[in-house]
Amino acid sequence: MTLWTADEAARATGGEARGNWSVTGVSIDTRTIAPGDLFVALSAARDGHDFVAQALEKGAGAALVSRVPEGVAPDAPLLIVPDVLRGLEALGRAARARMNGKVVGVTGSVGKTSTKEMLRVVLGGQRRVHCAEASYNNHWGVPLTLARMPRETEIAVIEIGMNHPGEIAPLSRLARPHVGMITTVGTAHLEAFDNIEGIAREKASIFAGLMPDGWAVINGDLDTTPILRSAAKEAGARVLTFGEARSNHHRLMSVQIVDDTTVAEARIWRASALFKVGAAGRHYALNALGVLAVVQALGLDRAMACADLARWVPPAGRGMRERLLLDPLDEAMSFELIDDAFNANPVSMAASLEVIAAARPRDNLGRHKHGRRVAVLGEMLELGPEELQMHAGLADLPAIDKLDVVHCVGERMKVLYEALPAEKRGRFALKAKDLVKAAGRLADAGDVVLVKGSKGSKVSEVVDALRKLGHPAPDS
Structure with a gap:
């Protein structure tokens, strides 16, 4: 199925399309590129332009570049832009604009990727879901995820991370989520911040790009919860909290760990719920409760979501x-x-x-x-x-x-x-x-x-x- 045509991509980026091509995917890595992908020649440890010829030989439908690379014919299928990363961002912005579904943004010091994968399973049981791969949550990962998003997507789940102050808000404004979720706030990346309150304010900046009347799903058990709640209110968001304290909208009542399974009992918006996840750990139950809060915010079926949680297992490297x-x-x-x-x-x-x-x-x-x-x-x-x-x-x-x-x-x-x-x-x-x-x-x-x-x-x-x-x- 066509993801981008040459004309669409040129309009989205303001670039020059050479050739009448179309692509079915977007890739930044020649090791995993699939035939029909648009190869994006990003520059990191190596200049991606050095790999354009290889990408085209492997069947790439076109390449997003800032110049015609050495060894590549002038009439090769290219999209030429002034800056490749800015071009990728423009593609992501255009993909978000043409999408009529809902977007969920996920951040947090711990549990972003696991929670994102829970959302993939749970929301995928009820809607057509597009989700970030692996931990693609940074300045190139978020626009790449958006640029890969099919038109018919009903719910997109975008993971947003950070290492330094000021990184989350621009990515949130690019994704424009209807629901922003913060799993927790901890001491990860503390060397870049004065204190944990600074980390909380950075995490709360996910609400900077929230759509009007959007939802903020936040962990209600943290010392920094007031910072998160204040930022959500300032953004005009409706707030849903999850955690173990009595004050939370979604409250974890009990957790039982049996081998590699966690069974939890909860109160979800005044209703009792029982669910399990295919991993051992109270933190997994807490993240799953946050997922159910997202389900509530999206107006989806909570009973189906509880059942589908049992199909999730943690990926390699994450428990x-x-x-x-x-x-x-x-x-x-x-x-x-x-x-x-x-x-x-x-x-x-x-x-x-x-x-x-x-x-x-x-x-x-x-x-x-x-x-x-x-x-x-x-x-x-x-x-x-x-x-x-x-x-x-x-x-x-x-x-x-x-x-x-x-x-x-x-x-x-x-x-x-x-x-x-x-x-x-x-x-x-x-x-x-x-x-x-x-x-x-x-x-x-x-x-x-x-x-x-x-x-x-x-x-x-x-x-x-x-x-x-x-x-x-x-x-x-």
């Missing part, structure tokens, strides 16, 4: 659980891996440790008589001047008492390693690759192993090494 067989002939000889290696800050670290603390290892299977709860913890980055205190403070979390072994990765994690009781200290490594070499001694049959850290800590390398120890179980 995905799998069972790995160490002996393909004996399914009992296995361990459970919790892959949460994509992001970390004190809030999400505490939530993940609570998950493994509730996990149930199996005894009398491996080298150790008792199955163990094992945590491999990588550094938490971008936390500012109090980062070492935040790392050391993890030792005081109640969940730590339930763990058998804690391995630590990175210079910042050394303070946690030293704060741990001696009997819980596993290995300390400055680099994840140093721990990879010991992967065979990190996990044993019957164990539950959590790998958690900021993406920059590269503990995902430990996840890969642990996966190579065995084979996925049939039920994983």
Whole structure:
């Protein structure tokens, strides 16, 4: 199905279209480009113009460029604009303008991507949904998501992130959401802000682009909730709160974690509700409650939404659980891996440790008589001047008492390693690759192993090494 014709794209961007082409998708990466895509020659670590010829050879329908690249014929299918990123933004703006459906914008210090994926599943059960891929939530990810949006989209879910002040508002104005959701406000990216109140004000700027009579769905349990609520009111939004406090419109009443499933009871707009999600953790139940608040704001069926929540499972790197067989002939000889290696800050670290603390290892299977709860913890980055205190403070979390072994990765994690009781200290490594070499001694049959850290800590390398120890179980 045609996404953009040459004439449409030229009108949207004010650029010069060479050739009478049409495209069915938009791509920024020649490694994953599909035939018929519009290749966008963004400049980051490398100049995207260097890859235009390759993209066209792979079947790209056209390329968005600011000049005719070397090795590309003058009559090649191109859309020439003064600035490629501005051109991509213009495409996104035009796609948003021609779309007659509703837009949901999601931000927060923790849980943006998981919540966005919950919304994809839940809203997709009732409407034609377009959603951001992966964590495409920055200055190029948001316009790319919009530029890829089909005309017939009924609901678009746009994830909006930030690293520094002033990033969210322009992206919100580009997306123009009907519903703006803030999952939570925590200490992620604190090094770029004076305090957590500054982070809250930046998150609340998602309401800057809210459509008239739009909805603000906010976590009502935070110390910074008044900041979020004030920003929503200033934007003219109707406010829906979710959380555990009695004052919330959507209130979590009880949570029960059973293996890799969370069952929750809630009060939703004065009605009782029971739902479950395919991941263990109170934080997942809370995010799911926020999703149900979005469903309420959009006027969709809440009963169907509660049922559809059960179909969601976390993606790789964000709490995905799998069972790995160490002996393909004996399914009992296995361990459970919790892959949460994509992001970390004190809030999400505490939530993940609570998950493994509730996990149930199996005894009398491996080298150790008792199955163990094992945590491999990588550094938490971008936390500012109090980062070492935040790392050391993890030792005081109640969940730590339930763990058998804690391995630590990175210079910042050394303070946690030293704060741990001696009997819980596993290995300390400055680099994840140093721990990879010991992967065979990190996990044993019957164990539950959590790998958690900021993406920059590269503990995902430990996840890969642990996966190579065995084979996925049939039920994983």
